Amino acid sequence: MADSAAFEILYKEYYPRVFALCRRLLLRRECAEDATQETFTRAFKTFQKYQSDKPFWHWIASIAHHHCIDQLRLRGRLQEADMSVEADLDNAASSEPLAEEVLIAGESHTQLSDAIDQLPEKYRIPFVMAYQVHLSYDEIADLLGLNRTHVGVLLLRAKLQLRSKLTESPQGESA
Amino acid sequence: MKHPTQLQLMLFAESALHPTEDASAAAEIANHLQSCEQCRSLTAALRSETRIFSKALAFEAEAQPLHAPNPDRFRKTLQLRDLTLATVVASLVTGLVQWSWKALFEELVLSALAWGTETWAPSFYALASRTFLFIQEKGADMLNNYLALLVTVLGALALFGLHRVWRRPGVFPALLLTIAGSTTLMALAPPSHALKVMSQEDEVVIAATETVNDTLVVAARDVSIHGTIEGNLFVAAENVTVTGNINGTLLAFAEDISVTGNVGGMTVAAGDSVEFESAMLGGDLWLAGDSIELDSDTVAQGNLVSGSSSLDMAGSIGRDLLAGAERVTISGDVGENVEISARRLTVSDSAQIAGDLSYRMPGADELVLGDEAIIRGEIDYKGEPENFQARNPLVHHDFYLWSVLWYFAAFLVGWLTFTALPTLTRVKLDGGKDSLKTAGIGFLTLVSVPVMALIIAVTIVGFPLAALATGGWLAVWYLAKIVVAYLIGRTIFEWRGISPNLALCLLVGLLIVTATINIPLIGAPINLVLTILGIGLIVQLWFTRAKSSSPATGNL
Structure with missing residues (x-):
């Protein structure tokens, strides 16, 4: 019963964060709700395995992103990462201002959030893993079957696209 | 001067370079940053950008106007399961405590003490017969309690299996549950055998006019069977006398056993003294004791296998005679072969052996063979009994067969x-x-x-x-x-x-x-x-x- 009470508290506290993670990975709200419920159901069944000395967020986020990636794989939406044009990265990078400069001027999280949603899945998933779940490059590499450098390439490409989108968008719209 | 690529700077800024594999690259970048203002600024900007991304993503999670749906489905399942298990466990523990006191302590421990004090006697056969008597009187209660203990243990195992299957399905708990459950059910099934059991302190007598239609199990100081037993007779006593008819098997365990009647089936007897007088024995004889005697009017249709101090066989054996004894005397008939291991063997004048005579003795010459004894087969001396153990097993085909x-x-x-x-x-x-x-x-x-x-x-x-x-x-x-x-x-x-x-x-x-x-x-x-x-x-x-x-x- 003590487990049940503790789980209920954690459930209420972490539901929004888990939902946000699922929504970011799956994009559609109803899919994210289902995934969040499934995540907590799985967590409840295996709650005895949770080590209370480690952050709950790491544990529940692990269940959530594993489930979301499985869902994307089931739907055939998880695209293979293309690593063949690494040489173009520097050329593209040099022409765009960093997101920091754009966002500080615009002070808009919504603008950035929309831009993240528009990223292709092959960039969005490692991006969310890195900056929302805070997985290391090695952990992301294991999860997606890549190596650490490939993960870096995907993240940099994601950032390049974000910078590009943020630069194109009129800053005043969302400010 | 060559600048690191933005990818390298990003990996460096996010501490994503491997501490050992990329150690030299990290050192190079660090050295470069010390002297290159442009790259240093870019690295700082990349770090700042990373923080902005993390903050933006966290902000979205915090800004969600979401409340977790009703968590009842978690609560209800847990409560129902735990309530059920708690009820079952509480009932089990309560019952177990009560049963432990009454069944374990009062019945088993005290009964065992009573048995120990009652049966402590120097005579082996008296001890055996009294033990049998005690089991006759109180054994049912003891067995019931053991059965209850067994059922409880199996029940607990079944509960454990159920609990495991419930919480975490798996082959082992499911197998455990199945075995424990089915065994418990089998253990709880009522016995279907039918026995007539008699036990008295002093004497049990089946009169000549009396007939027992079942198998008879009897324990007493003296047992006399003058009537007819349609089934088997299992007897433990100090003195056993059989003058009547036993259609089944006779299993006797006593100090003195005397059989003068008929036994239709096998005869298994162990005692200090085992005597057969004018007995008609339909099956094999398995005998053990200090002294074994078969008189000249005793007829056994099967084999005789015996181990004793002395064997005096004056009767008629339909098939083989196999005996190990200190002293063996054969003065009767044997339908087939004789194999003896003894210190002294006497084959009297009146003896007739239809098959071979094989014997193990300290010396071949020590066989006392009557001049008029008839042995239709061969006489074979097989050496000293001790030599048999010392022989190399590899030369015998039995070894390879086994x-x-x-x-x-x-x-x-x-x-x-x-x-x-x-x-x-x-x-x-x-x-x-x-x-x-x-x-x-x-x-x-x-x-x-x-x-x-x-x-x-x-x-x-x-x-x-x-x-x-x-x-x-x-x-x-x-x-x-x-x-x-x-x-x-x-x-x-x-x-x-x-x-x-x-x-x-x-x-x-x-x-x-x-x-x-x-x-x-x-x-x-x-x-x-x-x-x-x-x-x-x-x-x-x-x-x-x-x-x-x-x-x-x-x-x-």
């Missing part, structure tokens, strides 16, 4: 066991200290389990547990060499680069083991070593499995 039988039996048992318990295929024997550790565990198990079982069994209450432990110990002992044989076979195939096959591994391994343990002189110590190693491997595997099947605490 070895082949053992080999195929071990293969069959091994194949079935490995198929039913595929975990056993995971056994491995590491070299050096690990082998010594395995052998140590095997030796300890080999020695300690029977000692512990004996200690537990002495308390009577733990007798079923001790019996289970002993049974398990014997099974592991038998399986030990088979497991080692599998390991040997598997290793040989792996050396040759062939994918191991269970049947082939066992066939090859068992062939090697069977041949090795039968090598003269060194075979026995090798047998012991292999057994110890095998037991150690099984025990280690058991503990490894037990550890790995306990609830894991690792990350998903």
